[in-house]
Amino acid sequence: xxxxxxxxxxxxxxxxxxxxxxxxxxxxxxxxxxxxxxxxxxxxxxxxxxxxxxxxxxxxxxxxxxxxxxxxxxxxxxxxxxxxxxxxxxxxxxxxxxxxxxxxxxxxxxxxxxxxxxxxxxxxxxxxxxxxxxxxxxxxxxxxxxxxxxxxxxxxxxxxxxxxxxxxxxxxxxxxxxxxxxxxxxxxxxxxxxxxxxxxxxxxxxxxxxxxxxxxxxxxxxxxxxxxxxxxxxxxxxxxxxxxxxxxxxxxxxxxxxxxxxxxxxxxxxxxxxxxxxxxxxxxxxxxxxxxxxxxxxxxxxxxxxxxxxxxxxxxxxxxxxxxxxxxxxxxxxxxxxxxxxxxxxxxxxxxxxxxxxxxx
Amino acid sequence: xxxxxxxxxxxxxxxxxxxxxxxxxxxxxxxxxxxxxxxxxxxxxxxxxxxxxxxxxxxxxxxxxxxxxxxxxxxxxxxxxxxxxxxxxxxxxxxxxxxxxxxxxxxxxxxxxxxxxxxxxxxxxxxxxxxxxxxxxxxxxxxxxxxxxxxxxxxxxxxxxxxxxxxxxxxxxxxxxxxxxxxxxxxxxxxxxxxxxxxxxxxxxxxxxxxxxxxxxxxxxxxxxxxxxxxxxxxxxxxxxxxxxxxxxxxxxxxxxxxxxxxxxxxxxxxxxxxxxxxxxxxxxxxxxxxxxxxxxxxxxxxxxxxxxxxxxxxxxxxxxxxxxxxxxxx
Numbered sequence: 001x002x003x004x005x006x007x008x009x010x011x012x013x014x015x016x017x018x019x020x021x022x023x024x025x026x027x028x029x030x031x032x033x034x035x036x037x038x039x040x041x042x043x044x045x046x047x048x049x050x051x052x053x054x055x056x057x058x059x060x061x062x063x064x065x066x067x068x069x070x071x072x073x074x075x076x077x078x079x080x081x082x083x084x085x086x087x088x089x090x091x092x093x094x095x096x097x098x099x100x101x102x103x104x105x106x107x108x109x110x111x112x113x114x115x116x117x118x119x120x121x122x123x124x125x126x127x128x129x130x131x132x133x134x135x136x137x138x139x140x141x142x143x144x145x146x147x148x149x150x151x152x153x154x155x156x157x158x159x160x161x162x163x164x165x166x167x168x169x170x171x172x173x174x175x176x177x178x179x180x181x182x183x184x185x186x187x188x189x190x191x192x193x194x195x196x197x198x199x200x201x202x203x204x205x206x207x208x209x210x211x212x213x214x215x216x217x218x219x220x221x222x223x224x225x226x227x228x229x230x231x232x233x234x235x236x237x238x239x240x241x242x243x244x245x246x247x248x249x250x251x252x253x254x255x256x257x258x259x260x261x262x263x264x265x266x267x268x269x270x271x272x273x274x275x276x277x278x279x280x281x282x283x284x285x286x287x288x289x290x291x292x293x294x295x296x297x298x299x300x301x302x303x304x305x306x307x308x309x310x311x312x313x314x315x316x317x318x319x320x321x322x323x324x325x326x327x328x329x330x331x332x333x334x335x336x337x338x339x340x341x342x343x344x345x346x347x348x349x350x351x352x353x354x355x356x357x358x359x360x361x
Numbered sequence: 362x363x364x365x366x367x368x369x370x371x372x373x374x375x376x377x378x379x380x381x382x383x384x385x386x387x388x389x390x391x392x393x394x395x396x397x398x399x400x401x402x403x404x405x406x407x408x409x410x411x412x413x414x415x416x417x418x419x420x421x422x423x424x425x426x427x428x429x430x431x432x433x434x435x436x437x438x439x440x441x442x443x444x445x446x447x448x449x450x451x452x453x454x455x456x457x458x459x460x461x462x463x464x465x466x467x468x469x470x471x472x473x474x475x476x477x478x479x480x481x482x483x484x485x486x487x488x489x490x491x492x493x494x495x496x497x498x499x500x501x502x503x504x505x506x507x508x509x510x511x512x513x514x515x516x517x518x519x520x521x522x523x524x525x526x527x528x529x530x531x532x533x534x535x536x537x538x539x540x541x542x543x544x545x546x547x548x549x550x551x552x553x554x555x556x557x558x559x560x561x562x563x564x565x566x567x568x569x570x571x572x573x574x575x576x577x578x579x580x581x582x583x584x585x586x587x588x589x590x591x592x593x594x595x596x597x598x599x600x601x602x603x604x605x606x607x608x609x610x611x612x613x614x615x616x617x618x619x620x621x622x623x624x625x626x627x628x629x630x631x632x633x634x635x636x637x638x639x640x641x642x643x644x645x646x647x648x649x650x651x652x653x654x655x656x657x658x659x660x661x662x663x664x665x666x667x668x669x670x671x672x673x674x675x676x677x678x679x680x681x682x683x684x685x686x687x688x689x690x691x692x
Contacts, residue, residue: 250433252442253484266503267431267446272377272554274401294502296433298444309560312568313401360380361403 003287006347009201011194015338018178020044021190023170025180028115030084030101030164031215034058037080037189041209059223060209064199072357074349075229075314076195077220077303078188078236079213082181083327084166087116087149087159094155095148096123101164102214107141108328114149116165121158123151123165167329176259176334183331185213187321191342200349213303217270220303224310226305230357231277231315233345234304235332238263238295238320254296254345256322259334262341263292265318268298268303272350274315276356277348281317284348290340295320315357319345362535362679363672365389366519367512369527372539373460375429375446376557378505379403382425383463386530386551393537394549404565405551409537415689416544420571421682422535422562422640423529423578424555427522428664429507430459430488432500439492441467441500445483447556452480453508455663457540460509465490465499467506487582508666517672518595530659534679539683547686552640559607562640566647573614573652574644575689577682579668580605580634580657585603591635593659595671599678600629602655607638608645611652613692618654621685627677652692654680 011017020040029037043061046052051063060080064073083102091097099105111127125147128137151159159165169181178300180186192207199205206227211219224232242254256263264281265273285292307317321341323331371578374382383405391397396408405425412418428447435441454469461467467490470480488506492498500506513520519528533549540547549571553561555578566574580600583591593600601618602610622629634657658678661669 002374144632250436252436254434267377267444272557272560275378297431298433308402309563311564313404313564314399314559323380357401360399361385361401 005123006288006350007343009198009350010343010346011198013342016361017190017194021186022188024189025171025182028120028166029080029082030166031081031212033164033296034080034211038209041080041189041193044193048197054321055222055226057219057222058211059219061223061227062196064196064205066204066344067201072352072354073204073229074352075206075208075224075227075232075308076192077208077210077223077232077234078192079185079219079224079303080189080208082166082184082215083214084164085114085149087161087163090161092147092156092158094151094153096151096159098144098149100144104327106144109144110142110149112329113168115168116149116151117163119157119158121151122168124130126150141265166213169330176336177332179330179332179336181330183323183333184237184326187333187338189207191235194342195346200346202350203352210303217301217303217306221306221310224307224314228311229314231352232304232307233319233349234302234307234316235341235345236302236318236320237323237326237331238300239326240322240324245257256293256295258322258324258332259337260293260322261337262344263293263295263320263322265302265320266297268300268302270301271308271316271318273317276311276359276361277315277317279308280351280356281319281344281348284351285344288343288347290344292344315361348358362531362675363514363519365534366528366531369530370512370521370523373462373507373529374425374427375505375507376426376554377446378462379425379553379679380396383551385624385680386425386534389534389578390549400565400568402561402564403553404561406569407537407549407567408548409540409549410543412546416546417572417690418546419573419575419686420548420550420566420569420644421533422550422552422565422574422576422644423533424526424552424561424640425530426556427507427525428556428586429505432488432502432504434502435495435498435500437494439490439494439498441488441490441498443488446505448664450664451483454486455481457666458509459488459506461500461504461506463499463504466509479578506601510666518669519672520667520669522666522668524660524670525579525663528670528675529579532577532658532675532682535679536682536686539679540687543687544689545686553642557639559640559643562643563647571651572647573692574643575653576639576644576655577678578639578655579660579663580632582659582661585661593630595659595661595669596673597630599681600630600632600657601660602632602634602657605634605638606636607642608653610641610654613691614652614654617690617692618656618685621679625680625684627681627684629681630659660678660689
């Protein structure tokens, strides 16, 4: 397909898409309790879906059929869940012991406002004031066992043990940047909603809004099995560790850079991306002059880790919108990186032909 | 067979990038196969024979991938930082040569250590490809390399990088060559991505859906000075795995292999491996599960650039598998 035609059909990100991202990011949907985000997803896609299913684990699986016969079945996954906490004991007086759900550095917890339970009851992870802390205490991170979520005396009835919660940060924009608590991976969810609304017409689009990614890609595993696609793309957010180093040495462990475009994965702890799909993305980016970068190969994982090992194997690749300060109370992403990610993956899917898979990996 | 082993071990093919080694294997097996295919993960699947009344559908797996490294960043002076593919150990890295898929070569160097007795961590090592800037470097982020060390024939003993698992790839190729007829339907799978978690065998086993799974892989030994406590040594025959840290071999399959070795007067050893696993782990828990086991070639210095095997063990592994697969297997 010609460059102009590709770009013409790419979903556009404007005010209403950003507003949707805001609602998604501000919703609380900790792994295993994704209802709040699922509700928004269903509202957005129900009128355009050719098939719509909520599976046993809570994944939302949406199909948009191609007008072509025997079209390739292309799965695109984005996870609805986010990292957070679970209340594990009512200690009385509005105080709750809690556990971390997913990966949060416990140094990020102290003193943070949170929202817990179905109704989003506000609380705080209390910190011992500096006046009362001795010198030794100040040097050490506080283990999560020694922290409490405090929702204030008299409020204990509003939440119960087993309820989940997360940071209370509200979405905002500043210059080229977007700030939010759950842009990992609501950026992916918002992208996928746009794809369902404006599907590439050459393929059967199999959109998987997955659950429980942050605790081991559990939703994607069963979604990949059920959808049984020919290829899979995973849209994620990966940490940008791109600050200057303290000693002015070259930073060679940045993972990705903000503003440098969508990050294509080659290797993480769960997946060696299919080289055919990597090439497709790179060629598409270069054809359309969309900036892109490679995520530094290394640790971490995405839904692709679970999807690609399904059945007799599913060629898979992940693409991330870079985000600074992932898995803390606030993540910063660039609007341009998001727009470019939306355009790149959509255009790449439009350029997919069956011949791509007849070459051997 | 030594020529074949040399050809296999000296080919570059880290996990996920097995195209070249797959072509080397394909050239060897093409004429021997009843059917040959490659799946989504790049596994090369060779069928030999058709299931008969008393026969079984058997999947054999030897992995064609090897451990290696991938470039994460080329710095302003041309030094390439890297991450590992599979179980590379830091103490085998400093001073090692690596060979990239594009042919570029390099040596692994390290930042100055405050204490020379320490081992470099991966974070403070780099690959020096002789470049002075990212612009004149023959490698870039995402490029893949394997350790580079020539095959050495000591007579009875052989040394090379990637004996794990190319020596067993050679065993499977020779076994395929030797089997004239079988009542079993045999799938020789030259599997991918074993070193990163038996991923190729996972999908190959699903696709083939066999009755029995047998991995052919290397295993450690306990026969070096103050080595690991392990009752496997070089030269005492192929090892029949009882267990490793990822799989309990099917006891009936173990017995059948032992009986076959005894009947044919092939030396063998019983193997209990405390750390590590093989493609048999993936096969065993595929779909509704299957009896699985492993025939191992004892190997010293596994996951170093110089792995050592005994050639008689290799030959006996071929004899054992040939005898075992040719006949009816009762489990």
